[in-house]
Amino acid sequence: MTNNNLIKGSLQTIILKLLEENEKMYGYEITQRVKELTAGEIKLTEGALYPALHKMEADGLLSTEIQQVDNRVRKYYRLTQDGQKEVIAKMSELQGFVENLQRILTPSLKPGFNI
Amino acid sequence: MRKLTEKELDQVNKRLKIIPFLYGEICDEIKDHYLSELEKKPSDEFQDALLQLNKAFNRSVVERMEENLKRSTERAITQMQWDKLKFWKLPNYNILYLFLLLITLGVVYLYLDVEGMTLMVGIFSLVCIPIIWFSIWKDISFSLMQFRVNSAKAFSYQIMTRSGIYFYSLYFFCVTYTNWNDSNPGVFGTVVIWLIDIPLLLYMLTLVQVALDWKQKQLHILTR
Numbered sequence: 001m002t003n004n005n006l007i008k009g010s011l012q013t014i015i016l017k018l019l020e021e022n023e024k025m026y027g028y029e030i031t032q033r034v035k036e037l038t039a040g041e042i043k044l045t046e047g048a049l050y051p052a053l054h055k056m057e058a059d060g061l062l063s064t065e066i067q068q069v070d071n072r073v074r075k076y077y078r079l080t081q082d083g084q085k086e087v088i089a090k091m092s093e094l095q096g097f098v099e100n101l102q103r104i105l106t107p108s109l110k111p112g113f114n115i
Numbered sequence: 116m117r118k119l120t121e122k123e124l125d126q127v128n129k130r131l132k133i134i135p136f137l138y139g140e141i142c143d144e145i146k147d148h149y150l151s152e153l154e155k156k157p158s159d160e161f162q163d164a165l166l167q168l169n170k171a172f173n174r175s176v177v178e179r180m181e182e183n184l185k186r187s188t189e190r191a192i193t194q195m196q197w198d199k200l201k202f203w204k205l206p207n208y209n210i211l212y213l214f215l216l217l218i219t220l221g222v223v224y225l226y227l228d229v230e231g232m233t234l235m236v237g238i239f240s241l242v243c244i245p246i247i248w249f250s251i252w253k254d255i256s257f258s259l260m261q262f263r264v265n266s267a268k269a270f271s272y273q274i275m276t277r278s279g280i281y282f283y284s285l286y287f288f289c290v291t292y293t294n295w296n297d298s299n300p301g302v303f304g305t306v307v308i309w310l311i312d313i314p315l316l317l318y319m320l321t322l323v324q325v326a327l328d329w330k331q332k333q334l335h336i337l338t339r
Binding site for chain 1: 140143144145146147148150151152168171172173175176179180183184186187190
């Protein structure tokens with residue numbers, strides 16, 4: 001099981017990346033997709049996911065759409081234009097961070113090392 | 116995936132009723148999560164799964180969800196109000212609102228004494244506030260005995276709050292200038308009244324438009 005603090009720090013990036021690949025998703029679908037992609041190694045908790053989704057909506061990164069599904073209401077999230085820009089920024093930020101982390105963890109790597 | 120039994124659905128509904136949701140959208144979203152998860156579980160794992168979900172959606176999580184939803188709704192309404200002010204970007208028929216605004220400001224200018232202003236702003240509120248309340252009334256459930264809102268759609272709740280803010284600003288405004296040197300506020304008073312009055316009127320006009328758009332959107336969803 002991956003450390004919860006690590007997941008917490010990357011939660012926004014995970015959500016943004018998933019929504020970039022899938023046009024729209026609902027909360028439960030996001031938890032299941034992450035579980036599926038990581039073979040159960042990363043489990044997003046509901047207590048972290050939904051406040052994060054709503055915060056990103058409040059920050060204008062996500063827009064929402066309500067649909068009636070099987071006699072209940074389902075809320076779908078999708079990226080806004082700002083959200084799409086944020087994916088690019090977050091991904092490059094994360095990539096830079098992972099590269100630096102690799103250099104620290106494996107000092108034998110050359111300074112020019114790229115993932 | 117299986118269909119939940121009536122008894123199981125009842126258990127879920129009972130659990131959700133315990134949580135004092137302010138916004139209906141949060142309740143709907145959590146209910147969808149509960150049902151999506153429980154439908155995937157065999158009936159003998161139902162109770163365990165329900166317990167896990169109850170733990171996951173505790174009071175503090177719901178509060179955080181509500182706080183963030185409130186922020187996003189406030190942001191959306193403010194943005195819509197600003198967009199309404201940019202009348203030159205709106206379709207042609209919205210130019211009517213500009214004329215309405217100019218006429219209102221003309222009346223304000225012509226009758227800028229205490230009585231005229233009170234009358235004009237009062238009539239304006241008498242027209243606008245019922246329109247706003249008509250647009251959102253069905254989305255809000257009140258407990259009149261306890262004088263509180265039971266549950267509401269976040270958008271309607273925020274519009275209601277804003278009309279309340281307007282109402283109190285107006286009250287404050289009226290009290291201030293009716294106590295201002297009778298019917299002659301002087302040059303300084305005139306400028307101050309204008310500075311307060313114009314944003315107040317614009318705020319209300321745009322709020323009425325946002326509320327009516329919301330009502331129209333809701334009707335469109337219902338008839339779809």
